[in-house]
Amino acid sequence: MPSRRRFLTTLGMTSIASLAGCIDFGEATYSPGTDADTEWPMPAYDRGFSAYNPDAAAPRDGVTERWSTAIPALPRRPVIAAGTVLVPTASGLVALDVGTGEERWRHGKADSRARTPVVHDGTAYVGLVDPPGLFALDVETGDQQWHIKNIGYDEAAPTFGVDYDHLYVGGVGEVSQIDPTTGKVTARTEVFGSVTALAHNTSLLVGTEGGEVYSFSVGDRGFSDQWRLKVVGSVRAIVTSDSDIYVATWGGPAYRLQGGLDAGSSRWEAERGAVGGLAAASRDVVGCDLSGLRTFDAHSGDVGWNREGEFTAAPAIAGDTVYIGGETEGEGGSGFVAAYALSGGRGIGSLRVGGKRWQFDVGSDRPVGQGIAVADGAVFACTEGLKGDTGPRVYALDPA
Template sequence: MGCDGALNSCQAGCRDMYKTYLIGVVLLLTTHPAAAVEYAENPLLLNEHLLVSDQGLAVYDPVTLRLRWSVLQGEQTLEPVVADGLVLLSGGQGLQALDLASGKTRWRWRSETTLFSPSLDEGVAYLSGEDGTLVALRLVDGERLWQRRFDGWVYPPAVFGELLITGGSEGLLWAVDRRSGELRWQRPLGQELIYSPRALDSGSVVVTTFAGEVKVYSAQGELRWTRRFASLKSGLLVSGERILLSGLDGRIDALDAATGESLWQRSLGERLTLPAALHGERLLVVGDAGHLFEIDTGDGRLISRTRLIGEPVAAPLVYPQHTLFFMRSRALPRAVLIPRQSGDNNDQEI
């Protein structure tokens, strides 16, 4: 049963589902305060806007799921990040700062190579890319505050007080002064990063490498622990004191963030390539055979399995009673609501 678009486009059997979804929207928006540091997400849910990036950016009303505006359709676009009424959208031709209400371009930072989604803090965008550039841009007008270049590509930094911690293809972890761009320390990783470092509540940073290693460092560059896996762990989420890892081996691994000790493992039998999502103590992941798995992050118990009909373009958005997916279509991404329930809903299209 599909529930795409606004309430007035739903069939009778979908109206109750949609009403429950509306309650979930209110709950989600009122229980998720804005973070001090803004990192990119896809999709990105705000009070009055829902942003989805997939070969262009589409912005929807989060309640009715009606399209508000779209830009750059057919072009490479990465995960959006929002602050102070601006949407920062990176891609193959640089960075654009778009007005959140209208989608109009406020300023641009051009590049001949792909730029990754920036990290935002205190009115500054920290932008990096495939050309090895790390640059600080003033959010209000895009003015460059400082810039430095590394060898190889550089991923978006994690912000730690006065430091930016990042790395890339050179197999090094760098800590850079956020005010000046000066290098404070670097540590060898032995292999390039899979993606950007992630901040932990303890004040540490976790990184994953193409050697199958997971490493946690303090903000001062002290290596706290290392774990090695036989397969790459391309997916990384932080849930309180747990680090949740997924990858092409079809397995979820939960590690203690303080020690690296294994808490539990769960094999799902499908390659896990799409971004995962967290909702409280629940983890949602999608396998390459088209199944949505809901897992208890406390013990790794499989709560439900649902067969998806369609190709998701972004991570799921999780509400108390429903999961919202955006599926690839010929034009803009198509919104699909899926009821959340325990058990095996194998091969059922929602």
């Protein structure tokens, strides 16, 4: 029979071991990206709009400004490909050199109101409100390859099929399948309401302003219905990671939807949603709004960690780090870009320390808005305006 001292010692060691198992001491699940030559060719990086590139190198310990460039009003999330930063604005699509920030070309006019483009194989596909339609443009020169009138100028960014041989574009009450080389519409299907989100993993996922989520099997034969689900609130974003589907809504919760035999049903709902934007890594889903930045456990929906603040730019994840933008209230407040450890730092559950890696203040009385992009070893962000008459700017931030 063991002595009381040995029993208490064993009990203490067991308790410590159990507690240690509950404490996250680092980045065991995620590791820093090492590739400094990556691109960000779609608004949220890939066809599934995950906003997650595990291989991308990006600033982790601090930043320095590579360049900042003035742009027209109302910028949207930038896209980076072929050495070019594409910024959609109220005055058309602006192309900047990724290394210097110098303007290369513009497409559109004063009231064009460009939508966020997608890029593949040296071609950018962008919708404009005026003239209304979808344009295919050479990324390096801005030369127009084709234009489809009265299609693709709504809020949802396009996405591609699995082999990039089809481009899918949303509209009011319909989704179109387009041959990206010719601009020919090859198929259409109807949906209920205006399309607000598109994503593609093993199927085409469509979200609408009326809170409908659709799944279509797509290909050379067009569209084939798989399932349809009504959610609470207007769909603002659909994000996929592997076979998982996450939905952010305006006026409702965030959802994880099931695949397989139960495809289309809800696996979990998070009351505090992610209307400001979503990003999905292998184990964690990152969401933000004007009340905070938080992670959800991908399987259970439980909140992993939360940081209070007014976060106004959709997050991006590179390697083991979350990049986000926002605004600070009060006299002398400034818009900012910040980086957080995807693990949330060290601690138990939501009680963690050391999660914030750096913050860069842009000196603006308006927020860093729309969304963050990570490419070419740097972080890219747009401000919605600056004090004085200098207007909005695009920032490229390098490691310090």
